[in-house]
Amino acid sequence: MEKYGKLSPELMEELRAIVGKERFFTGEDIDPNYSHDEMPIYGSHMPEAVCEVESTREVSEILKLCNEHRIPVTPRGAGTGLVGGAVPLLGGVVISTVRMNKILDYDMKNLCVRTQVGVLLQDLAADAAEHGLFYPPDPGEKTATVGGNVATNAGGMRAVKYGVTRDYVLAMTVVLPTGEILELGKAVCKSSSGYSLLQLMCGSEGTLGIITELTLKLIPAPPHDVSLLMPFENLADAIASVPDIKLAKLDPQSIEFMDADIVRSSAAFTGNSIFPQKLQGREVGGCILVTLVGNSEDELYEKMDRLNDVAEKAGAIDLLVVDTPSLKKTVWSARSSFLTAIEADTKLVDELDVVVPVDKIAEFLVYTRQVGEEQGLYVRNFGHAGDGNLHIYCCSNTMTEEEFIPRVKVVMGKCYSECARFGGQVSGEHAIGHAKKEYLRESVGDTAFRLMSQIKRVFDPNMILNPGKVCTYTEEGKGED
Amino acid sequence: MLKILVCVKQVPDIDLVKMDPETGNLVRDGVPSMINPLDMNALEAALRLKEDMGGEITAITMGPPAAEAVLRECLALGADRAVLVTGREFGGADTLSTSYVIAKAALQLGSYDLIFCGKETVDGATGQMGSQLAERFGTSQVTSMSLIKSLDMERGSIVVEREVEKGVETIEARIPCLFTVEKTNYQPRLPNYRGKKAARTAKIITMGPGDIEGLDEKLIGVPGSGTIVPRIYPPVLPEAGQIIDEGSAAASAVKLCAILAAEGRI
Numbered sequence: 118m119e120k121y122g123k124l125s126p127e128l129m130e131e132l133r134a135i136v137g138k139e140r141f142f143t144g145e146d147i148d149p150n151y152s153h154d155e156m157p158i159y160g161s162h163m164p165e166a167v168c169e170v171e172s173t174r175e176v177s178e179i180l181k182l183c184n185e186h187r188i189p190v191t192p193r194g195a196g197t198g199l200v201g202g203a204v205p206l207l208g209g210v211v212i213s214t215v216r217m218n219k220i221l222d223y224d225m226k227n228l229c230v231r232t233q234v235g236v237l238l239q240d241l242a243a244d245a246a247e248h249g250l251f252y253p254p255d256p257g258e259k260t261a262t263v264g265g266n267v268a269t270n271a272g273g274m275r276a277v278k279y280g281v282t283r284d285y286v287l288a289m290t291v292v293l294p295t296g297e298i299l300e301l302g303k304a305v306c307k308s309s310s311g312y313s314l315l316q317l318m319c320g321s322e323g324t325l326g327i328i329t330e331l332t333l334k335l336i337p338a339p340p341h342d343v344s345l346l347m348p349f350e351n352l353a354d355a356i357a358s359v360p361d362i363k364l365a366k367l368d369p370q371s372i373e374f375m376d377a378d379i380v381r382s383s384a385a386f387t388g389n390s391i392f393p394q395k396l397q398g399r400e401v402g403g404c405i406l407v408t409l410v411g412n413s414e415d416e417l418y419e420k421m422d423r424l425n426d427v428a429e430k431a432g433a434i435d436l437l438v439v440d441t442p443s444l445k446k447t448v449w450s451a452r453s454s455f456l457t458a459i460e461a462d463t464k465l466v467d468e469l470d471v472v473v474p475v476d477k478i479a480e481f482l483v484y485t486r487q488v489g490e491e492q493g494l495y496v497r498n499f500g501h502a503g504d505g506n507l508h509i510y511c512c513s514n515t516m517t518e519e520e521f522i523p524r525v526k527v528v529m530g531k532c533y534s535e536c537a538r539f540g541g542q543v544s545g546e547h548a549i550g551h552a553k554k555e556y557l558r559e560s561v562g563d564t565a566f567r568l569m570s571q572i573k574r575v576f577d578p579n580m581i582l583n584p585g586k587v588c589t590y591t592e593e594g595k596g597e598d
Numbered sequence: 599m600l601k602i603l604v605c606v607k608q609v610p611d612i613d614l615v616k617m618d619p620e621t622g623n624l625v626r627d628g629v630p631s632m633i634n635p636l637d638m639n640a641l642e643a644a645l646r647l648k649e650d651m652g653g654e655i656t657a658i659t660m661g662p663p664a665a666e667a668v669l670r671e672c673l674a675l676g677a678d679r680a681v682l683v684t685g686r687e688f689g690g691a692d693t694l695s696t697s698y699v700i701a702k703a704a705l706q707l708g709s710y711d712l713i714f715c716g717k718e719t720v721d722g723a724t725g726q727m728g729s730q731l732a733e734r735f736g737t738s739q740v741t742s743m744s745l746i747k748s749l750d751m752e753r754g755s756i757v758v759e760r761e762v763e764k765g766v767e768t769i770e771a772r773i774p775c776l777f778t779v780e781k782t783n784y785q786p787r788l789p790n791y792r793g794k795k796a797a798r799t800a801k802i803i804t805m806g807p808g809d810i811e812g813l814d815e816k817l818i819g820v821p822g823s824g825t826i827v828p829r830i831y832p833p834v835l836p837e838a839g840q841i842i843d844e845g846s847a848a849a850s851a852v853k854l855c856a857i858l859a860a861e862g863r864i
Contacts, residue, residue, distance in 0.1 A: 346788060390785055418795065425791050437788035441671070442611055443632055444788065 119580045121207060122187040124165045132166055132210065135178045140169040140216065150196060151211050152204070155460070158467050158522070159201035159552045164191065164211040171216050173290055173298060173329040180327065180582075181296030183210055189584050190294075192323035194235065194265030197258045199468060200550030202269065202322050206585040212327060214264050220244050221330070229287055229304050231332050234264025241333075251338035253279035255371075256546065257453045264328050270320030272546035274371040274452075275408075277503030279336075281546070283319035290330035291318055294577040304332050317572070322548050323583045325576040339410035342370065343417050344439040344448060347428050348396050352376045352403030353479040358431035359502045360475060362407060365423045370408040372503030374478075377402050379455050379499045386458035391447045396434045405433075405502060406452065455499050456508070463512040467525045469532055473541035475505045481539060485509050488531045492524040506545030533559065549587045557587070600653030600751065602644045603710040605700060605731065606637040606672060608665040609721040617832055624721075624830070633668040636716030638786035640779040644714045645676045645787070647746060654678045658704050660688060660696055666802050673797035674789035681707060685806040687819050693726040695822030700727075701734030702813055703805050712756070713737065713776040728778035735776060740769055743777040 133141040142148070143166045152161040170176050183190045189209030196203055205211050217235035224230070228250065232241060239259035245252045256266060256273035265271070267289070272281040288302030302308070302315035318325060349355040356374055363369075377394065380401070384390040394401055407424065411417040421438070428436040439448045459466060473481050482498055489496040489511050500507040509532070511525050533543060533556040543553055543560045558566045569588035574580070585591035610629045618625050644655050657672035659665050660683040669680035683703045691699070704710070713735060718725035732739035744766065745759040751773070760767045761780050789797075807813055816822060842857070844850040858864045 345791070391788070393788070418798070421791055421795075428791075436791040438674075438791055438794045439788060440794070441632055442630055443613075443635065446613075 119584070120187065121189055121209070121581075121584075124188055124209060128182065128186055128188065129166060131182055132168060132179060135182070136168045136170060136175055140171070142167040142169075151193065151213070154196050154198040154201060154203050154550075156199045156201060156466075156468070156552065158465065158518075158525075159550070160204065162205050162208060164205040165208045167211045167213060169213045169216050173292060176212060176292045176327050176329055177296045177298050179210065179212060180292055180294055183581055184295050184579055187579050187581060190327075190581050191583050192268075192327045194262030194268070195237065195260055197261045198265065198269065198550060199470070199547045200544070200552040202548055202550035202583070202586055203265075204551065206551060206591050209581075214262060214327075214329070217264075217329065218262075223248050223250070223335075224304065227304055228335050228337075229332050230335055231330065232263060233330055234267070234328050235262050237261065238263055238266060245335055246338065248335075249338065250335040252285065252333065252335055254282045254285055256282075257456065259453065263331060263333070267319055267328055267331060268321065268323050269546065269548040272501070272504070272506060274373060274501060276501060276506070276546075277372055278368060278370045278410075283316060285334045286315065286319055286331060287334050288332040289315060289318060289328050291326040291328045293326045294579065294582040299326070302332070306334075320548065322550065322587050324573055324587050324589070325582070327582070339370075340412055341414055341417050342408055342410045342445075343421065344406060344408045344445060345421065345424060346392065346437040346439060346448070347405040347407065347431075347433040348393055348401040348435060348437070349404065349431075349433055350399055350402050352482065354432050355403040355405045356479040356482075356502055358405060358427060358433070359478070361427045361431060362405070362424065363475075363503070365427050367407075367409055367420050367424060369503065370410050371406070372501070373406040373452060373499070374502035375404050375406070375452070375455065375499040376482075376497070378495075379458070379497050380404065382462055382497065383451055383455055383458040386461050387451060387454050389447060389451045389454075391444075391451050393437070399434050401434065406448070452499075456510075459497050459510050459512065462514075463510070464514045465516060465518060465521045465525075466510050466512045467529065468511070468547075469507065469509040469529065469536075470544045470547035471509070471533070471536045471541050472504065472506045472545040473536060473539045475502070477539045477541070478502060478505055478507065481507065481535065481541075482509070484535050485511075485528070485532050488528050492528050494521075494524060494528060501545070504545070505541070529556070536560075551585045554587065554590075600647070600651050600712070600749075601708060601710045602647065602653055602655045603704055603713045604637070604641050604644045604655060604657045604672065604677065605713065605715045605727065606641065606657055606659045606668055607634045607716075607719050607721075608632070608659060608661050608668045609634045609719055612720045615721075617830070619832075631664065631667065633671050634716050634719045634721075636718060636720065636779070636781065637668075638716075639781040639784040640714035640716045640777070641672055641675060641677070642784040642786045643743070643746065643777070643779045644712070646784070647712070647749065648676065651749060651751075656681060656704070656707065656710070658683065658700060660684070660691070660700055660703075666804075669802055670797045670800070671789070673800050674793040675787065676793065679803060680800070681803045681805060683805050683810075687807045687815070690820040690823065691818065692823035692825045693722070693724055693730055694824040695818050697727055697730035697734050698817050698822060699810070699813070701731055702810050705735070706805075706811055707803070709774075710735070711751070711773050711775075713774070715776065715778045717742065717778045717780060725778075728776060732776040735774065737774040737776050738771045739776045739778075740771050741778045742780050744780040744782045749773075 152163045189207040191205040193203040214235040217233035221231040255275045256271040380392045486496045494511045497510045655677045657677040658681040715728040744761045747757040754773045
């Protein structure tokens with residue numbers, strides 16, 4: 118257990134001097150949202166001070182000061198995380214990057230963009246599109262910051278074709294906990310140049326340094342795309358079709374799945390019932406949503422022909438085409454609203470973001486539902502069928518929090534063990550934060566966990582940065598062996 | 599066999615259209631087109647009726663050659679034939695001349711028991727076409743139709759619900775009848791791949807001015823239009839009001855008086 122210093126009135130004054138009084142908040146002036154992320158079940162902790170930074174220099178000065186006085190610092194983007202990663206467990210200072218929201222410049226010859234980290238994903242995607250380019254990572258939460266996306270190595274719906282956020286990070290400016298400013302990576306496409314500290318930073322959840330600027334790879338936008346919906350009578354059949362979709366040489370941009378319950382919740386919440394619940398007199402139990410891209414409409418039709426064969430063989434009720442801009446918008450905004458829909462009609466919720474081998478998805482979903490129901494919880498799920506990344510929500514509207522937490526813990530414990538048995542990973546894209554540490558430790562084993570803790574200490578000898586996250590503890594008696 | 603006509607229009611994607619603040623003109627360059635969303639509700643009503651009763655659906659539109667795309671959407675969803683009325687002479691038409699031409703063209707191809715229109719278009723938004731067409735076809739009409747309850751072809755009557763401000767009217771109408779359709783119960787379905795593929799190469803019946811018998815040239819295009827649009831401008835929005843809620847009517851009235859007095863109005 119580290120010993121931390123106190124944020125004295127004098128230190129507060131020094132912090133205020135760094136960012137200016139307009140962007141420095143203490144006590145009751147702090148927006149309560151700074152105490153939690155989007156998963157309130159993991160607890161709220163108010164920081165003692167919030168600095169809304171605008172430059173790398175400010176971040177550096179704050180960290181120098183806090184490192185010297187051993188003040189805990191928690192970096193935060195838009196606060197849309199789901200594992201408590203941005204929660205200031207020990208109070209201290211929150212550094213918010215939301216004001217670092219400028220897209221700096223495009224390099225149209227080398228196809229990349231330099232941006233500050235507080236730019237929202239939706240703004241970057243739209244701006245890149247205006248430049249005729251395409252930023253492939255597409256996590257469902259469009260109001261997350263790109264910095265948060267890099268810090269959690271967010272994946273999203275197009276990962277099956279294009280990979281995840283880390284695959285698009287060419288370079289970054291990062292401020293170490295000591296305040297040193299470090300430039301990592303270069304705006305080039307390859308590197309075999311020593312340990313990749315750049316890649317180590319991706320997915321480090323603000324525990325090793327605070328990223329302030331990014332150079333991200335872009336690609337030319339695919340000229341044509343179409344989404345197709347395959348409704349099935351049951352979800353297991355839907356998911357069983359995924360390997361065949363992958364083998365049909367379609368190179369799909371995304372392969373998503375959704376069960377009937379989440380479709381119903383989303384329709385009730387958004388008033389948008391674009392996903393059919395009944396079709397040709399048959400109840401729809403689950404759907405696969407596929408996006409195909411191509412260089413011409415003819416190419417898309419050739420691919421759709423092959424997908425139609427797969428759909429027929431797999432027993433899909435039909436193959437529905439989402440091809441106009443307004444239909445695409447309706448369908449994909451419904452898909453992106455699933456989590457919000459769950460949050461809207463659920464009092465208590467906890468989630469898993471596991472990744473399992475694609476051929477184990479259906480079995481795993483059956484298991485989680487069964488374990489959830491044994492504990493009196495209802496389970497909603499959707500996710501990325503193409504890469505086995507599942508979003509499973511264990512919910513209750515009838516229990517008190519005191520009843521819910523021990524029960525959901527039982528469910529989580531069993532499900533993460535089952536996930537490990539299937540050869541899966543604890544998190545596909547939501548990361549570890551402080552909520553999933555124990556499951557990470559069990560999953561990777563003591564040696565790997567110890568290495569992670571040791572790496573953390575190399576970067577952050579005073580352990581001030583985002584304490585209690587990923588592989589460090591704030592509780593007495595826990596921590597490095 | 600039940601014969602249904604569905605009238606549709608190609609409109610610019612309203613989410614992407616901007617108004618030129620100087621000229622007030624709509625900037626449509628490079629903006630993709632789409633089928634008027636409310637016409638999709640009309641088509642959906644027709645498709646459900648066809649599923650229940652059988653029949654033939656004809657989709658018709660007037661517009662430039664590119665408007666063929668919206669007809670292919672209708673065919674993909676289950677329309678049986680599609681008619682594109684097109685020609686430079688029709689350009690600049692308002693609803694008066696458009697309804698004249700559509701009715702002439704449609705009647706030349708056959709008669710219809712039921713005609714479905716969207717409630718209005720999202721570009722012009724006059725909401726006049728349905729009623730004008732009912733006059734031209736000489737049919738009864740029910741606007742804001744929200745649900746078809748029953749259809750009795752032998753008696754020649756149809757019972758529908760109609761949304762009104764304070765509730766729902768149930769109306770029995772004589773066939774042939776024209777409806778403008780509310781979206782309440784007619785959320786459009788997604789087309790399936792088979793339909794899409796077949797629609798891609800399906801024949802579209804194309805009619806120019808010379809193909810429509812007895813067309814009076816004075817009644818089409820700009821000369822046939824009863825209205826002209828001298829200017830389009832964005833509306834001036836009123837200032838946001840202030841809600842006074844002091845907990846009770848009496849206290850709120852006192853507060854209102856104080857505000858008015860402070861402004862020297864009373």
